[in-house]
Amino acid sequence: MDVMKVEQEKLIQRLAQKLKGIKEMEPPKWVMFVKTGVHKERPPEQKDWWYIRAAAILRKVYLHGPIGVSKLRTAYGGRKKRGVKPEKFRKGSGNIIRKILQRLEAIGLVKKVERRGRIVTKAGKEFVEKTAGEIS
DSSP: OOTTTSOHHHHHHHHHHHHHTOGGGOOOGGGGTOOSBTTOSSOOSOTTHHHHHHHHHHHHHHHHOSBOHHHHHHHTOEEEEETTEEEEEEOBOHHHHHHHHHHHHHHTSEEEETTTEEEEOHHHHHHHHHHHHHHO
16 A cells, blocks of 8 residues: 555554554653653653654655654754744754664664665565555
């Protein structure tokens, strides 16, 4: 099934559910205390936000790979409120993105490409496409 034809929200939710079942994707202990970027005022309220972000990153790498941490930081950034001063764009947390990519690499869904970023492996493509096929 074509990943582009499936509704992205449903795909990300289903991928997140599947990633929850994988032991290596377990979030670090600090996840419940951390903000997802300097532009945020509070940590995420969802308990399973780590898996949702991992699924979203996996989908993004699938569609746009090779892609690096810097581009993903830009994608997950937002406007920082600065009081009376105008808002400014700030990138998202690189540490969170890096840790998720490292865990996806450990599972074998993503691999590094020399000086270009990361791409989805053959197993990763099958994982995403199979999940997309289940939705439709």
